[in-house]
Amino acid sequence: MDHSYPYIASLTREPFLFYEMRSTAKLMAEGNSDDAIVKKIVEQNLFQYPTERSISRMAKACIKRLHAIEDASLVSAIASQPTDTAKQICLYALMKQSRLVWEFMLTVIGEKYRLREMSFGKIDLNTFFMRLQEQNDTVASWSDTTIIKLKQIIAKVLVETEYLDNRGADHLNPVWLHPVLENAIRSNGDTAILPAFNCFS
Structure with a gap:
């Protein structure tokens, strides 16, 4: 992950999207061009979204993440x-796309796995964001609402990928x-990220 990469809060609009990523990956694996993928997803309403605009936007977001x-x-x-x-691969794709999730x-x-310290709670998310807000002007400028939403989404990603049993774990x-x-x-060449997957060999 390139550390000159900016922190972006796009996660609030484009969360984990597993179902959408899977549908998009199928079309990409069949060798369709990016434009053809968007067209098919919109025409067949593969994401079951209410508006064409939202489908098209999300399809493009998934394509971008898959390319990452x-x-x-x-x-x-x-x-x-x-x-x-x-x-798990979708989580890696999200990490490649989002410096926030990567870090x-x-x-x-990764640090908890390394120390075999398995407790987890809201305090871990709060500390992470507080530290980022102190270190980074962009993150410091995000509204409280944005930060709350990002914490919820990250917690939800951890549940979806079975790091946590549920939101209250x-x-x-x-x-x-x-x-x-x-x-x-x-x-x-991304071995630096292996601890995030509890892999230390």
Whole structure:
């Protein structure tokens, strides 16, 4: 992750989107162009959204996120692998796209796994954002509403990817990194992020 990359709050509009990512990945894996993918998703209302504009916007967001992983084999895996594997790859895609999620997963989650300190609570999210607000003018300028929404979305992502059993859980589950993703992370030169997936070998 390039640290000159700005912090963006787009997560509030484009959360985890697993179902949408999977539908988009299927079309991408079939070799459709980006424009053709958007067209198909809109025409067939694959996301079941109320307006064409919202479908088109989200389809483009998914395409952008899939391109962020820079790995065709992972795009195919999102389309075809079992749900838990595909969700883990979607988390990696989200991390590649969002410096915020990348740093949270590495400095908070990865650090807990490293120290075998499995407790987790609102305080961890609060501390992470407070530290960022002190260090970064962009994050400091976000409204309280935005910060609250981002915390909720990150917590929801942790539940969707089985790091947490539910929103009220007070400890992290030990996750297992699927080999298809581990191999890709290593070949993409992203080994720094392995602790976020409880992988230390």
